Amino acid sequence: MKKFILFIVLVSVYTIGYAQIPSGYYDAATGTGYTLKTQLFNIIDGHSAQTYDALWTHFQTTDVDDYYENDGSPLDMYSENPTGADPYNWTFVSDQCGNYSGEGSCYNREHSFPKSWFNDGYPMYTDLFHLYLTDGYVNGQRGNLPFGEVGSVSCTSQNGSKKGSSSYPGYSGDVFEPIDEFKGDFARSYFYMATRYEDVISGWPGSDMLNGTSDQVYTDWALNMLLEWHANDPVSQKEIDRNDAVYSIQGNRNPFIDHPEYVNEIWGGGKIDPEPSNQATAFSAVAGRSSQINLTWTDAVAGTQAPDGYIIKVNTTNLFTNPVDGTDPSTDTDLSDGTGVVKVSHGLGSYAFTGLSAETTYYFKMWSYTNSGVNIDFNVGGTIPTANATTDVAGTSGAIAIQDFDGTTPNWSYTGDGSVDAAYGKTGNGYRIGGTSSITLSSVDISAYSSVKVYISDASAGGIENADALQIFVNVDGAGFPATPDITIQESDPTDGTYNVSWGYTASNTAYTTAGTPMTVNGDGATGFANVEISIPDGSSTVELKIAANNNNSTEYYYIDDIKIEGESAGATSTLIVSPSTLSGFTYAQGASSSTVQSFTISGTDLDGSDVILTAPANYEISTSDFSATNPITLSSFDGAETTIYVRLKSGLSEATYNGENIVISGGGDANGAIVTCNGDVTVGVKPEPTNHVADFGQAKSITLSWENAETPGNYLIMMNTTGCGDFVAPVDGTTYTTSEYLKIVTGAQNSFLWSNLSANQSYYFVIVPFNGTAGNENYKTDGTIPCVQKDL
Numbered sequence: 059m060k061k062f063i064l065f066i067v068l069v070s071v072y073t074i075g076y077a078q079i080p081s082g083y084y085d086a087a088t089g090t091g092y093t094l095k096t097q098l099f100n101i102i103d104g105h106s107a108q109t110y111d112a113l114w115t116h117f118q119t120t121d122v123d124d125y126y127e128n129d130g131s132p133l134d135m136y137s138e139n140p141t142g143a144d145p146y147n148w149t150f151v152s153d154q155c156g157n158y159s160g161e162g163s164c165y166n167r168e169h170s171f172p173k174s175w176f177n178d179g180y181p182m183y184t185d186l187f188h189l190y191l192t193d194g195y196v197n198g199q200r201g202n203l204p205f206g207e208v209g210s211v212s213c214t215s216q217n218g219s220k221k222g223s224s225s226y227p228g229y230s231g232d233v234f235e236p237i238d239e240f241k242g243d244f245a246r247s248y249f250y251m252a253t254r255y256e257d258v259i260s261g262w263p264g265s266d267m268l269n270g271t272s273d274q275v276y277t278d279w280a281l282n283m284l285l286e287w288h289a290n291d292p293v294s295q296k297e298i299d300r301n302d303a304v305y306s307i308q309g310n311r312n313p314f315i316d317h318p319e320y321v322n323e324i325w326g327g328g329k330i331d332p333e334p335s336n337q338a339t340a341f342s343a344v345a346g347r348s349s350q351i352n353l354t355w356t357d358a359v360a361g362t363q364a365p366d367g368y369i370i371k372v373n374t375t376n377l378f379t380n381p382v383d384g385t386d387p388s389t390d391t392d393l394s395d396g397t398g399v400v401k402v403s404h405g406l407g408s409y410a411f412t413g414l415s416a417e418t419t420y421y422f423k424m425w426s427y428t429n430s431g432v433n434i435d436f437n438v439g440g441t442i443p444t445a446n447a448t449t450d451v452a453g454t455s456g457a458i459a460i461q462d463f464d465g466t467t468p469n470w471s472y473t474g475d476g477s478v479d480a481a482y483g484k485t486g487n488g489y490r491i492g493g494t495s496s497i498t499l500s501s502v503d504i505s506a507y508s509s510v511k512v513y514i515s516d517a518s519a520g521g522i523e524n525a526d527a528l529q530i531f532v533n534v535d536g537a538g539f540p541a542t543p544d545i546t547i548q549e550s551d552p553t554d555g556t557y558n559v560s561w562g563y564t565a566s567n568t569a570y571t572t573a574g575t576p577m578t579v580n581g582d583g584a585t586g587f588a589n590v591e592i593s594i595p596d597g598s599s600t601v602e603l604k605i606a607a608n609n610n611n612s613t614e615y616y617y618i619d620d621i622k623i624e625g626e627s628a629g630a631t632s633t634l635i636v637s638p639s640t641l642s643g644f645t646y647a648q649g650a651s652s653s654t655v656q657s658f659t660i661s662g663t664d665l666d667g668s669d670v671i672l673t674a675p676a677n678y679e680i681s682t683s684d685f686s687a688t689n690p691i692t693l694s695s696f697d698g699a700e701t702t703i704y705v706r707l708k709s710g711l712s713e714a715t716y717n718g719e720n721i722v723i724s725g726g727g728d729a730n731g732a733i734v735t736c737n738g739d740v741t742v743g744v745k746p747e748p749t750n751h752v753a754d755f756g757q758a759k760s761i762t763l764s765w766e767n768a769e770t771p772g773n774y775l776i777m778m779n780t781t782g783c784g785d786f787v788a789p790v791d792g793t794t795y796t797t798s799e800y801l802k803i804v805t806g807a808q809n810s811f812l813w814s815n816l817s818a819n820q821s822y823y824f825v826i827v828p829f830n831g832t833a834g835n836e837n838y839k840t841d842g843t844i845p846c847v848q849k850d851l
Contacts, residue, residue: 084317088388092273095324098313099256105310107181113167113189118150120303121191125296128715132165133296135240136196137217145216155194159808161216168192170244171251172202176262182255186304187312188247198805199234204267205244206233207283212796212803222796228279231266232833242291245284246314249321252276253313274325281325288314288321319366319403323386323430331428333435335361338368341443343422344668344727351420351447352729354408354671358426365404365426369436372411373397376421376446380438386430393420408724419448458510459502460622463487470621471500482615491528492615496606499621501536504601507625510594512603514621526609528616533602534594543606545592632727634670635661636734644678644707644716644738653707655684658734662698666727670696675719677708678736696726707738715739760814761849763824771806771828775838778802778813778824783846786825789838821850 087097108116123133126140132148139145146162155164171188182188196215209225217237224233236244248267252259252275260272267280276284293315301315314321336358344352358365369381374396381387390398393414402409404426414420422445427436459470464487474483475495482492489497504510514530529543594601601623607616637659644653660670670693674680679687684704693701707716717737724731763776778800779785789795797803804811806828816822825846829838 083311084313087313087317087320090323090386091326092324094320095253095256095273098253098320102250102254102310102313103257105181105185105254105308108184108186108307110167110184113184113186114151114154116186116307117167117191119307120186120300124299125294132191134165134192135190135236135243136168136192136200136215136219137161138239139217140237140239157807158194158198159810160804161193161195164194165191166194166197168197168200170205170247172265174202174263175265175268176255176259179262182251185251185254186308187250187254195805202265203232203234204229204265204280205248205283206235208233208235210796212794214797226279226283228277228282229266238291240291241287242289242293243297245287245291246293246297246312246318246321248276248284249288249314249325250312253324254310285321285325288318293318319401319430322433326433331366331435332363334358334365334426334428334437335363336365337426337437337440338424338443341422341424341445342668343420343445343447344666344725345447345449349414349416349449350410350412350729351414351422351449352408352410352724353422353445354724355424355443357404357407363428365437366428366430367401367403368424368426369399369401370409370422370424371397371399372420372422374418374420378421378423381425381427381436383435384433386434410729414449416449419446421446458504458507458623458625460620461499462620462622463489470502470623473498473500485617488617488619490615490617491605491607493609493612494607496604497618499603499605501533501600501602502623503599504594504623504625505599508596510596510598510601510623510625512592512594512601512621512623514605514618526607526611526614529606529608530592531604531606532592532594533604534598535600536602539602539604632665632729633663634665634723634726634728634732635663636723636732639733640735640737641705642737644705644736645741646707646709647741648711648713650709652679652709653738655704655706657684657702657704659700659702660693660723660732661700662696662726662728664727665696665698667695667697668725668727669694670723670725672703673722673724674705675721675736677711677716678719678721678738679706679708680704680721693725698726703734705734705736707736707740711740713740713742759816759818759851760812761816761822761824761851762810762812763826763847763849764810765826765845766809767806767828771839772830772832773806773828774804774808775827775829776802776804776811776813776824777827778822780820780822783823783825783848786823786844786846788840788844789827789829789836791837792834794832794834794836816851818851821848823848 084098084101086101087094089097117132121133123129123131123138125133126138127144127147129147132150132153134148137145148165153164155166158164168190169183169188170190171182173183176182193215196219199213199215199221203221206224206229207226208220208222211220211222212232213221219237220235222232222235224230226233256272256275259268259275260270262268264270267276269275269277274281297315301312305311338355338358340354340356342354344354353370355368369387371378372393387399387401389400391400391411391413392398393411398411400409400411411420424443425436425438427434429435461470461472463484472489474489474497482490482495484490491497512532528547530545530547531539532544533539603621605618605621607614609615639658641656641658644656646653660672662670672680672691672693674689679685680689680691681687681704682691682701685706691703703721705721716739719736721734721736722731723733775789775795777786795801795803802811802813813822813824823846825844827838827840827844829836831837
């Protein structure tokens with residue numbers, strides 16, 4: 059059922075919205091530095107905390123490999139190989155940890171910001187913005203070590219994640235280093251934690267990464283490293299999709315995924331780029347109806363330095379001042395004063411200003427920039443792009459239908475229910491609804507209107523008391539009246555808050571809403587209430603209304619005069635038309651030429667004569683002449699005449715499926731544009747015969763060692779040589795040994811180890827020593843007989 063917005067004029071506003079991210083989610087984020095950080099805290103604070111067990115289920119939505127193997131398997135940043143086949147794969151649910159004997163055994167729930175740093179507290183303990191699905195064994199190897207960059211390696215996972223001593227300037231302790239592909243993901247998780255828990259983080263036990271403050275949060279070395287990771291590994295589609303998925307679960311977002319520039323606006327630092335080399339080109343402005351202007355442009359040529367984004371200023375005077383380096387402007391999208399400013403990221407290529415005045419000329423100017431905050435650097439030279447457009451004439455606003463019970467047109471027909479008491483029904487120039495009777499206003503076609511509102515006004519009552527109510531039901535698009543009223547108007551105590559609208563009066567003839575705001579009283583004992591205004595969602599086709607009394611006595615009534623629908627009639631709508639809107643079956647064998655060519659047509663109705671731009675997706679080519687690829691294609695001053703566009707899958711692609719890639723079409727005055735979806739694949743080609751036979755066929759190259767222990771030490775140190783058991787040197791307490799070709803360290807929970815990459819026709823000797831302790835506090839079991847075994851290949 060569609061929702062409505064109810065207004066009690068001059069009294070109260072009630073809004074029921076949808077659980078989607080509105081364009082204004084970050085409207086309050088207007089500052090810079092730590093002021094911006096606090097503003098973001100206020101936006102994302104108070105999320106819906108989950109149970110720890112629920113994370114297993116949530117991972118099936120948030121941590122799915124739809125990006126690398128694209129096979130729907132669990133995606134683990136500690137084992138994912140982004141450039142080839144994964145070393146192993148799991149199945150959701152059946153491969154949850156449990157116990158593990160080594161890497162690849164199972165997956166668990168990794169607090170990337172270790173839980174000991176916040177005393178296992180809630181809601182941090184289950185916050186999905188830092189909790190990830192990871193390999194249980196690798197997670198255990200990391201423990202609660204800080205993230206860092208490893209110099210001397212003590213352990214490496216199969217995808218290249220490492221544990222060892224830090225090589226990053228300012229810190230020399232042990233750290234865990236994820237692979238480059240995911241460093242930015244973890245950095246943005248850490249910036250989220252610093253912001254979401256700004257009010258409590260200074261009191262946490264912390265770690266060597268935290269400095270005990272609520273503003274900077276991280277120590278200098280850690281902050282510098284996280285800034286570098288954030289800059290070097292930009293936001294990916296995986297992160298964007300995960301952000302949306304977690305929002306649907308928790309009700310808050312990671313602002314540093316939505317707005318990566320916030321990182322440097324808050325913490326500064328990072329890589330500071332020089333001024334951008336060039337400005338954008340082909341800047342144009344096209345009016346979209348009476349309240350919107352659509353801007354498009356071609357991104358600046360990178361040159362020596364590509365821009366990070368653009369600042370666009372707008373006014374109605376065509377008088378502009380250049381932006382100033384080091385002064386990062388606040389966004390202003392309220393154009394009621396005729397001026398505004400927005401920042402858009404490099405690569406977007408378009409922006410729409412809405413809420414504009416009809417029949418008004420707006421002027422636009424845009425500058426490229428790099429960096430942000432105090433480091434923002436504008437290019438104010440060269441040809442600075444400008445554009446202007448005039449909004450259309452506003453649609454006619456007026457009555458769609460009226461029922462005032464005295465014959466005014468356009469008439470809104472009704473059916474009354476006077477069966478309860480003959481005294482109810484049309485009375486004079488109004489309608490009396492009493493007892494439990496009702497009136498139903500017929501369905502009205504509103505498809506040609508926008509900003510539609512239903513008004514009920516000029517009402518009074520007689521004999522009404524707290525138990526009585528006037529109920530309003532709204533049926534949009536024929537979905538039927540709801541079982542419970544959309545709106546209830548009931549006399550009640552002004553402070554009880556039981557009903558979404560309440561009204562009443564006192565002996566001194568002062569009426570109140572539930573909020574206690576005074577209204578006018580129309581006579582002693584017969585209280586008039588303010589107009590009811592119901593907003594109908596744009597895009598609706600029909601609306602029907604029922605007003606019912608729900609009184610405990612048949613003599614009690616409401617008297618209503620004037621019920622009407624108003625809306626703004628839309629002018630002609632510019633529409634781009636494509637046929638077909640989906641092209642499928644593009645295919646070729648890997649190594650062959652590009653696919654066969656398909657085509658679609660583009661036309662339009664009521665277009666404004668501006669250019670229409672068609673932009674191909676990454677793996678497809680488009681042409682107007684079958685075939686000389688052009689991207690983008692510009693249909694200059696397009697008049698809507700049917701035009702054929704040819705499409706093919708690019709040559710030279712790897713074996714894969716290339717589905718759901720969209721040709722994006724904009725311009726012509728169509729505010730929504732159009733898309734054509736392309737689906738295809740590249741299959742495995744026929745390869746020539748292999749050039750070589752295998753060597754050392756049947757020769758073993760690995761040895762499996764196994765053992766038993768009555769107790770479980772912290773770790774085992776295993777050494778190997780090719781000379782004999784008597785040639786081993788016992789390890790020394792307090793010495794940290796590094797994994798090498800001749801030495802391995804495994805956890806105390808293991809009872810076997812596969813030693814690989816050995817040579818055939820060779821004898822090997824192995825000893826195993828249990829020990830406890832780490833980082834210079836190792837205590838090795840070297841007394842007694844150290845086990846030694848000989849194995850021959």
